[in-house]
Amino acid sequence: MSAHASHSVHLALSVEAAWKRLSDLSQAPHYVPGLTGCQFHPGPQRGRGASRRVLRRFGQWLDETVIDWHEGSGFVLRLHHGAQGAPFPFREASFSYALEPTDSGSRMTLRMDYRLRGGRLFEGLLAGSFDKVVRQIAGNLKAYYETGVTQNPAFSG
Numbered sequence: 001m002s003a004h005a006s007h008s009v010h011l012a013l014s015v016e017a018a019w020k021r022l023s024d025l026s027q028a029p030h031y032v033p034g035l036t037g038c039q040f041h042p043g044p045q046r047g048r049g050a051s052r053r054v055l056r057r058f059g060q061w062l063d064e065t066v067i068d069w070h071e072g073s074g075f076v077l078r079l080h081h082g083a084q085g086a087p088f089p090f091r092e093a094s095f096s097y098a099l100e101p102t103d104s105g106s107r108m109t110l111r112m113d114y115r116l117r118g119g120r121l122f123e124g125l126l127a128g129s130f131d132k133v134v135r136q137i138a139g140n141l142k143a144y145y146e147t148g149v150t151q152n153p154a155f156s157g
Contacts, residue, residue, distance in 0.1 A: 003123040005130040006111035007138040012146055015099050015106045019072050021145050022097055022108075025052055028064075029155040031140035033133075036154050047071075057154065062087060067094070074098035089126075091115040108145075110138045 011018050021027055023046055029035040037055040041063070044050045051065040061081075068076040079093040080086055086093045093114040100107050112134050116123050140151035150157070 002115050002120065003127065003130075004111055004113045005127065005134040006109060007131075007135045008107055008109040009138045009142040010102065010104070011106045011108055011142060013105055015072065015101045018099055018106045018108060018145060022074070022099065023071075025050055025066075027144075028052075028054055029152060029157060030150045031144040031152060032137055033140065033152055034154050035152060037157065041065075064095070068096075073100070086114075089116050089118065091117050108138065108141065110134055110141070 025045060026038050026040070029038050032054070034056050035054050036057055039053045039055070041051040041053065045052075046066075046069075048066050048069045050069075051063060053061050053063050055061050063080050063082060064077040065080065066075050067078045074097045076094055076096040079090070079095060085091075091114075093112065096109075096111045096113070098109045098111070100109075112130060114123075114130070116126065143149065144151045
């Protein structure tokens with residue numbers, strides 16, 4: 001993929017404690033803005049091949065399927081809209097989470113890799129928006145992991 005947005009946050013949690021939350025794929029609505037729920041597709045709920053549908057308001061949804069899984073340290077999700085491929089405006093999109101230990105806890109790096117249907121011109125125009133979204137998700141994830149308090153007002157779960 002040709003473009004990416006990434007952001008890292010320090011977590012006041014060990015890698016093991018952070019992984020316990022991260023590897024539970026049902027937790028995303030607690031920290032991803034705008035999600036109202038999560039439903040798993042048939043099959044595994046963790047590891048390579050696990051797949052979920054994240055729900056948004058007004059009946060909107062997005063499928064996320066694990067395409068790479070590193071037990072204890074992270075995974076990569078392919079973002080798609082059913083069998084139709086990546087949702088508009090993406091030609092391809094994936095989102096990864098990576099954990100690493102630090103002296104005082106752990107570091108989580110979130111990264112969205114993407115190609116847009118409009119090519120590099122649109123990627124340049126939208127890069128700031130994608131950076132902002134990834135930064136917001138990382139901040140919400142940090143607050144949720146450290147406090148257990150849902151950071152997404154759209155989710156009542």
